[in-house]
Amino acid sequence: MRVNKLELYNFRNYKKQNIVFSEGVNLFVGDNGSGKTNLLEAIYFLSVAKSYKTNDINTITYNSEFSRITAEALNQKRxxxxxxxxxxxxxxTLINNKEIKKLSDYIGAINVLSFLPEDLMIIKGSPKDRRYFINLAYGQIDRQYLYELTNFRLLLKQRNELLKRLSEEDNPDLTLLDVITEQLSRSIELIVKFRRNFIENINHSLKRMYRFLSDKKVDFILKYNPSIENNIEKTLKSKYKNDIYLKTTNLGPHRDDFDFLLGDLLAKDNASQGEQRIMVLAVVLAISDIIENKYNERPIFLLDDVFSELDSKRQNKLIKYLLKLEAQAIITTTNLENIQEQILKKSTIFRVQNNTIMEEYRNGQL
Known part of the structure; x- marks a missing residue:
């Protein structure tokens, strides 16, 4: 899976920019603020139809009416x-010039896995940050999960609106609440099953990937903590009084969390920022194994400022691994001083300056 060509029009500070990528490692080198991250955001936007940084409207160039991202990509050799x-x-959103009305039918056209400074929040941030990461990663892999998540959110919205109305009544009729709760329970059961399976699959590769990147023999795994898992319908109905009083549904996938465990310790409390970066990278690489097993091809890796806080040994080890996978990787960095010459010769290098991208080196040719 890869992007061959990309055209940006009125996206962020790119008035018009065309890029031809190589199928392997693409290195974008430039000072902070030169526009490197905006490029990754555009590819991310192309994949999931939304920005990871801000409201989508803010990605349009100032004083412009619209922005356009166009790409030629390769998916399962097509x-x-x-x-x-x-x-x-x-x-x-359009695929092969045909408008796709439902977002869930567009996501997955190309799969990307990102490592961004914001991604450290999946370890040290809130449960909402972790749920968002899992939903986005798994939603690209399994469309049925995305459909069920959409169904759950609709039912949850209906139930919460009903709870607000019931809270204003002296003797509320619970008939409709029973119906919606039964439907919600079935959806919760499916989502919990989806998520548990996904975390188990991540953990198949995660220990190995963390040890490879860190050179440490300690185990690193993800633990799924559903807010409700057993006797779902019965439990939700037993919470009617509390839910009506609080005017919201207090149990369900929207309250789930995920722990990152280093040995027996919570990573958010016991790992340095450098260790957390390696952990997030390990998770990304483990998820890529799941995608490869399902689709027989690797996703596109978007790695922003990935070399920060990694020593030269780990920087080179990471790129060598990506080259070995024969995956397309789009990597931003401020310099290449620690990257081995033999790796640079196998990579395509672009120079980014003042929101302009120029190809500098490809296939051994300046």
Whole structure:
């Protein structure tokens, strides 16, 4: 899976930019603020039809009416053309010039896995940060999970609106609440099963990937903590009084959490920022194994400032591993001084300056 060509129009500070990527490692080198991260954001946007940084409307170049991201990509050895047009009126997503109305039918056209500074929040941030990461990663892999998540959110919204109305009544009729709760219970059961399976699959590779990147023999795993798992319908109905009083549903996938465990310790309390970066990288690489097992191809890796706080040994080890996977990797960095010459010769290098991207080196040619 890879992006061959990308065209940006009115995206962030790129008025118009065309890029031809190589199938392996692509290194984008430039000072902070030069526009490197905006490029990764554009590819991320192309994949999941939303920005990871801000409200989508803020990605449109100042004083412009719309932005457009267009790409030629390769998915399961088939060429596909992707386009997203974003304006104040909304977004339009197209695959091979055919508009895709439902977002859940667009996501997964190409799979990307990102390592971004913001991703450290999946360890040290809130449960909401961790749920968002898991939903986004798994939603690209399994469309049925995405459909069920959409169904759950609709039922949850209906139930919470009903709870608010019931809280204003002296003798509330619970008939409709029973119906919605029964439907919600079935959805919760499916989502818990999906998530538990996904975390188990991540853990198949996670210990190995963490030990490879860190050179430490300590185990690193993810633990899934569902807020409700057994006797779901019965438990939800037993909480009616509390839910009506608080006017919201207090148990379900929207309250789940995930622990990152280093040995027997919580990583968020016991790992340095450098160790946490390696942990997030290990999770990303472990998820790529799941994608490869399902689709027989690797996702596109988007790695922003990945070399920060990694020593030269780990920097080179990471790129060698990506080259070995024969995966497309799009990596931003401020310099290449620690990268071995033999690796640079196998990579394509772009120079980013003042929101302009120029190819500098490809296949041994300046």
């Amino acid at each position: 060429k596909i053309n992707l386009k997203i047009v974003n304006s104040k009126k909304g977004k339009k």
